[in-house]
Amino acid sequence: MLNSPPTTDWREARRQSAHDAIVDAAWSLADDMGLAGWSLRDLARRAGITVPTVYAYFDSKNEIYDAMFGRAASIFAERMAEPFDVEGPREILVASVHRFCEFCTSHPARYQLLFQRTLPGFEPSPDSYAHAIAALAGARHRLSLNGITEARHVDLWTALVTGLADQQVANDPGGDRWTRLIEESVVMFLTHCQSTPLAPSRGPHRVGTKGPPT
Amino acid sequence: MLNSPPTTDWREARRQSAHDAIVDAAWSLADDMGLAGWSLRDLARRAGITVPTVYAYFDSKNEIYDAMFGRAASIFAERMAEPFDVEGPREILVASVHRFCEFCTSHPARYQLLFQRTLPGFEPSPDSYAHAIAALAGARHRLSLNGITEARHVDLWTALVTGLADQQVANDPGGDRWTRLIEESVVMFLTHCQSTPLAPSRGPHRVGTKGPPT
DNA sequence: GTCTATAGCTGGATAGAC
DNA sequence: GTCTATCCAGCTATAGAC
Numbered sequence: 492m493l494n495s496p497p498t499t500d501w502r503e504a505r506r507q508s509a510h511d512a513i514v515d516a517a518w519s520l521a522d523d524m525g526l527a528g529w530s531l532r533d534l535a536r537r538a539g540i541t542v543p544t545v546y547a548y549f550d551s552k553n554e555i556y557d558a559m560f561g562r563a564a565s566i567f568a569e570r571m572a573e574p575f576d577v578e579g580p581r582e583i584l585v586a587s588v589h590r591f592c593e594f595c596t597s598h599p600a601r602y603q604l605l606f607q608r609t610l611p612g613f614e615p616s617p618d619s620y621a622h623a624i625a626a627l628a629g630a631r632h633r634l635s636l637n638g639i640t641e642a643r644h645v646d647l648w649t650a651l652v653t654g655l656a657d658q659q660v661a662n663d664p665g666g667d668r669w670t671r672l673i674e675e676s677v678v679m680f681l682t683h684c685q686s687t688p689l690a691p692s693r694g695p696h697r698v699g700t701k702g703p704p705t
Numbered sequence: 706m707l708n709s710p711p712t713t714d715w716r717e718a719r720r721q722s723a724h725d726a727i728v729d730a731a732w733s734l735a736d737d738m739g740l741a742g743w744s745l746r747d748l749a750r751r752a753g754i755t756v757p758t759v760y761a762y763f764d765s766k767n768e769i770y771d772a773m774f775g776r777a778a779s780i781f782a783e784r785m786a787e788p789f790d791v792e793g794p795r796e797i798l799v800a801s802v803h804r805f806c807e808f809c810t811s812h813p814a815r816y817q818l819l820f821q822r823t824l825p826g827f828e829p830s831p832d833s834y835a836h837a838i839a840a841l842a843g844a845r846h847r848l849s850l851n852g853i854t855e856a857r858h859v860d861l862w863t864a865l866v867t868g869l870a871d872q873q874v875a876n877d878p879g880g881d882r883w884t885r886l887i888e889e890s891v892v893m894f895l896t897h898c899q900s901t902p903l904a905p906s907r908g909p910h911r912v913g914t915k916g917p918p919t
Numbered sequence: 920g921t922c923t924a925t926a927g928c929t930g931g932a933t934a935g936a937c
Numbered sequence: 938g939t940c941t942a943t944c945c946a947g948c949t950a951t952a953g954a955c
Binding site for chain 3: 756
């Protein structure tokens with residue numbers, strides 16, 4: 492009877508749900524007012540509580556940003572891991588870019604927090620980062636299904652995909668000026684990578700690279 | 706003798722130089738503390754003046770941001786318009802991407818203000834935008850020297866280039882993980898565009914497009 | 920855990936002497 | 938144009954009753 496109660500209590504669950512409600516309200520505000528355009532007063536009002544109650548769950552505003560990052564990264568990883576309703580490795584790759592761009596353009600504030608480093612003194616915690624790494628592993632897998640395994644090509648891929656999403660978010664939000672280039676971009680990328688033979692099943696040695704020096 | 710003095714006075718010149726000195730100090734602070742990480746007090750201290758003196762030259766902090774944008778856009782346009790010390794249209798294209806990425810990575814705060822839209826309520830004034838348009842015209846010209854004239858391909862180009870710069874700034878500042886992919890990227894891009902024949906000198910009609918629907 | 924009340928500070932912006 | 942001095946709104950964060 493003197494034992495302390497188990498940590499996985501219904502209390503814990505309630506606390507967790509209140510915690511999540513605050514993060515939800517924070518994201519709602521960020522979508523409306525911009526990532527840095529809201530205060531703890533605003534947050535408390537939207538969550539239907541008061542500022543000290545916020546501090547019962549978070550030690551600082553930065554901790555709230557970190558929770559927002561963690562949640563967004565988790566959603567991102569889950570979304571990108573969902574199965575694709577197309578067949579063929581190339582079609583899956585195309586669909587993944589469409590999904591990525593849709594993820595980015597649908598919530599610009601989320602895109603800003605996850606993929607641009609714009610908040611003054613904010614750094615995401617390491618475990619939040621794990622989600623992003625998992626998502627990158629998924630992309631690597633989809634690339635490998637297309638015979639792309641070289642690190643150089645993976646980097647080129649991330650540049651191409653983020654460039655499309657970035658231009659779409661920045662210069663044509665709500666439109667399709669860049670997303671409609673996705674299929675063509677994938678064709679360009681695959682054609683290029685498959686035309687630089689590297690004996691993929693023979694090992695990691697490089698053959699006939701014309702690559703940039705330095 | 707009762708005539709008012711001409712407006713292009715030495716007074717104007719002195720006022721202009723004081724104005725510029727404040728903008729210089731603002732950029733110096735932005736580089737050190739982040740684009741939004743400084744106050745008017747900080748700015749005055751670094752400029753060696755006081756806050757009310759700042760208000761003798763600018764009506765608000767947003768007006769300072771606009772002046773910063775204008776100056777950065779002007780420098781950008783000038784930098785990208787400088788001649789390239791290489792020969793051949795392809796080599797010029799490669800050199801222009803190197804120059805662009807160097808411009809972006811050397812001052813991340815400047816990159817953030819010019820190419821990412823991250824400040825809460827800030828919109829650059831139209832004349833500041835003129836510089837950016839001039840720079841885009843330069844890129845269009847360099848592309849046309851390589852036979853690239855289609856709007857779709859220009860958009861693909863901007864996505865590719867900004868993607869490289871963005872990844873370099875965000876994930877490997879100070880390194881060359883993405884900038885070393887520039888030449889390969891240009892080869893990939895040109896090979897792709899030149900393999901989609903469009904009878905460039907025959908007019909704007911499209912031939913054999915396999916392009917994305919919708 | 921949640922509140923009322925407020926501390927302590929910093930932000931942008933101004934008044935008015937010189 | 939430049940200063941000293943200050944206003945006031947807003948911010949994050951906390952004290953202490955319940």
